[in-house]
Amino acid sequence: MLGSLFRWPGPARLILTLALLSGAGLTAAPAAVACDDVTARTQAAYQAGDLEALRAAHAEAEATPACTDETLAWIGKAIITTALKTVQQDVTAGGSLATHAGMLRATRSYGRDWRLETWLGDIAFEGGDFTEAARAYQEALNTLNDEGLTPRAPDVGVIEEVYKKAEMARLAADDYVGAPVTRSGEPGGLAATSYRGFQPSSRLVPVEFEFGSTLVTPKGLRALRELRDVLVATGARSVTLVGHTDPVGGMAANDRLSMNRARAVADVLLNEGFQGEILIIGQGEREPLDWMAPMTRRQYHQTLRRVEVRL
DSSP, X not given: OOGGXXXXXXXXXXXXXXXXXXXXXXXXXXXXXXXXXXXXXHHHHHHHTOHHHHXXXXXXXXXXXXXXXXXXXXXXXXXXXXXXXXXXXXXXXTOOGGGGHHHHHHHGGGOOOHHHHHHHHHHHHHTTOHHHHHHHHXXXXXXXXXXXXXXXXXXXXXXXXXXXXXXXXXXXXXXXXXXXXXXXXXXXXXXXXXXXXXXXXXXXXXXXXXXXXXXXXXXXXXXXXXXXXXXXXXXXXXXXXXXXXXXXXXXXXXXXXXXXXXXXXXXXXXXXXXXXXXXXEEOTTSSOOOOOOSOOHHHHHHHHSOEEEEO
16 A cells, blocks of 8 residues: 555665755845855855855854854755755765765754755665654654745655655654654644645554554554644544554454554543544554565564554
């Protein structure tokens, strides 16, 4: 069901996102007479693709009292765009995204960019660090959902892909990765209600259970409380909970277990204050998550013991 969205094991899978940089440019510099020399050097360095010169210009602007925060943000955007173009060129030529991890992480200090966070999420995911991947992908969602930070939204299909990556990484993470808040203090990341034209029809919630039981893990309980907040925020009047199991055990036993798990989640949601109608379905082991990732069998089975929320 979801597997086709998550087969991105090498550089070829990254080209879709990398191609989004085409046409990216730097807007005119903000007016600041005392910073004329700095802004002129920034423009020249940007045209030359000189990251070191851009970083030097940013440091000089920080040390110049007459340079405004707007100027610093403008130079920061030039640094981020140049860094992303540098990575794009290398990966397109057959290089590895992972070799740029250090530079991309350092670029975070110059501003927020959803493409930057998506690539850092890809690097973490491919390296098996699902906690960091979930954080980076959720930060990407937060940033692309903010019209002030991302005036031009990416295509809805791209947003959906980032969203699905975030869900899958959070399912595989050892601990629950909570959703970040937006600049206005609202729930963001995977807890946002919509994403610039993309409205999730279902949510893969890491409501995990102990092996062979309906006992929700501490990670699962945190996920349920966040889910309750999302349902309240969206004004949902009804939800469908679909329980799933790993392939260990017989088919009939897993069908019963998945139904009981969905029922257990419904009970927790009701106890936590959700007042809408809840329908439950048990799919047993019939809908495994078909994806390619560097995870152990234990981690993979962990992602299979889940509950899907259909809105």
